Amino acid sequence: MNAPTAALPTVVIGAGPIGLAAAAHLIERGIEPLVLEAGDGAGHAVREWSHVRLFSTWAEVVDPAAEKLLAPTGWVTPEGTACPTGGDWAGQYLQPLADALGDRVRFGARVTGVSRAGRDRVVDADRERQPFTVHILHADGSGERVTARAVIDASGTWSVPGPIGGDGLPALGERAAGTRISYRVPDLKDPAVRARYAGRRTAVAGSGASAFTALATLADLAKDEAGTHAVWILRRGIGGSTFGGGEADQLPARGALGLRAKAAVDDGYASAVTGFRAASIEKIGEHLVLVGEDGRRLDGVDEVIVLTGFRPDLSFLDELRLGLDERLQAPVELAPLIDPNVHSCGTVYPHGVNELSHPEKDVYLVGMKSYGRAPTFLAMTGYEQVRSIAAAIAGDREAAERIELTLPETGVCGGAGLFDEPGATKTDGASGGCCATPSTLQIGAPAASGGC
Template sequence: MSGCCSVSGNQVVQTKSGCGCGDKENLPPVNNRRLPVAIIGGGPVGFAAAAHLVSKGESFVLFEAAGEVAGNIKQWSHVRLFSPWQYNIDKAAKKLLKVHGWMEPNESELPTGGELVEQYLNPLSELPLINPHVHYNAKVIAVSRKGLSKVKTAGRETLPFVLHVVKDDKRIVFEAKAVIDASGTWSSPNPANSEGIWTDDELALSKQITYEIPDVLGKHRERYSGKNVLVVGSGHSAINALLDLERLKKQVPTTNIVWVIRKSNVKDVYGGQENDSLRERGELGIRLQKLVVSGTVQVFTSFYIQNFNKEAEQITVTGRSNEDTIRIEGIDEVISNTGSRPDMSFLREVRTGMDSALESVDALASLIDPNIHSCGTVRPHGEKELRQPEHNFYIVGSKSYGRAPTFLMATGYEQVRSIVAALTGDWEAAEKVELELPETGVCSVGTAPSVGTNANSSCCG
């Protein structure tokens, strides 16, 4: 080993660039059975996986790219979830927390993203059996099998995984006997362009287009106050933005709201309303309908964005609606909530089976395809459905749904429970998958929302 590298346990630390200590042949031999399970992503589903592993007496290591717990959720901490605490707390995590005197929130109350982190994920991450094994500011940039490329088959199932991680500007190589990818999709938003391609004209407007759910009434108020704001998208993230802009307009009447959706009928966005089992989700639809009927927002349906042009300091958006070309001029700010897509770039050396259209786990595609289903109802599924061609590698949480929009945290909790049972040899528990999710009251086949809607305000991978 060169002088610029050091070895500690199952990891090799490169302290200088160009040293070459990240090479697989430099890794010390390690017994697979003693290796931990690697978890990618420190959100609700990632920490649920950690809780289940701890409950089974299994070692783990968790990598979170942000500098704190659930870095993605921090970006929408002001948004209130439409699922109550009842559906937001993993059962294994709850048991561990209660042993340490944790006070459970009222299960019927609806937390904000910030409250989810403060009252649940922060305490969970600080537990003595979990905290020492969590790495923050740790971005996984590659996963492979030790000593083999993706092409080689013979013997790969017996080899450990190798994870290349950039942590605090140092490249670290970890070994693991299994990998659970719960990295989510929030950090990989879809472009506003209807073709799904990042164009130069859209990228050039990065200072005037946001793909998050801005805090319109709080820290981002000045950015949108009195401006002409275009909202793109028909999912819950877009709805939250529209309703916050309505409140801002009541305070600052010169604020102007324009909304473009790909759906042909705005009524399709309203959802279950009074029939929704999740009251807050239904309430969003009711409030949105009132907003549209009042004429406070100008709506363009069947609108497919083709390009953006900046003229002086304002934006002109050109789109196609049916057979017509429409130009929307004088826009100051754009809020684009057209969903997200999974980042598969760091998994190029892992054998994966993903649906070519949705980019979801292959076995889930037909169950969650928004071209067919009008809501997120999906039959209970676990390790068997999530099993990848790469032995002991799993994609879970919102990332397992790919570009499909209607993932709930409770689904992810059941996914990792089943997977951990399988990894620890409890196949009976792995195969017995049970999950109760609330219905929207309007689930059907044939009245599908457009691809690219977004439900990130109700979930997180």
């Protein structure tokens, strides 16, 4: 890299847990980061599932480089064995970390495009010698362009939830019924949300941790509010692995969450409908009727909660040369390690720059976004990703290729035979973070009352 380009900052897209950790690792390597966040505060997406508890403990969701950066500010590490909620994580860790980074973090700065300066994706000539140009739309409507030596996209997948349609597209009528469909785990501490589901029948679509959280939450509501019932919709069948690793899971809160969802079904607070792939949603009187691709029509429900995973927004990266797997939309070298058609929510091999590189040099997708549509992400995985990438940008290849992470087992390990239906995958209900995403987010890993 020529000297003028090396003097430029590395742009980090997103001020969530992985983006802020990337900035901390870059600083540790003597590289100036510029973090661009579309929201108005650190952990903007995390705050939207602030009521969800992580599976992971504080010790597992605080990045080592970030902790070093925070130390001089007087920040005190929370109790390591406790599992924070999303709100705890954002307020007690992410916002203080952003504050410590100071003006290296810009809020209300939405990235609308990334390219090579003077080169669209077609042009080869002198391409790698050009810096990146990053287009920004500010909250006040003004625009800006900045140049960068490298780009780390940690923008996540929270803004693009999956639809209920079994073919990956919105079911007929899904958009029209939008006011009665939610794509988030409900926060029943909010009186308005509680009133929405109390005494009503709610369909919950999905088979990941977020769906488990919703089922457990609605079961608790049903104990206090007569008439409350959940209809759990799965695109596959129910087998021995459906509810996760239970007591064998090395993240105890994650195992406990699966057991709570199982209890909701066993105790009659939720009824399961298996092998159902939604084709349409019809409004019949005051109820919504879900119709399957096989012609089945379910009894009417009052509300629908869709927790079928998330997808990466790649639109603003269209002028870059990305190497993405055609199914998962994850980097081609990473995809075989996380493919839910092959792997369960068991251990994912720790990985770094080698698996995350693209044909376009010095651009990286990290965190949840690096997993595309796969649901098995943990915060610890993201921290290892950005440690490796920061080392690579700094030219320390040995450190970049070294693995410094051991991941916990889920107690559910297996190949394609894990699934009861050919072609069915965990993404049918993934939420987003650890084995899903809280409220489908699964970035740290929500717990008994939480998501990822």
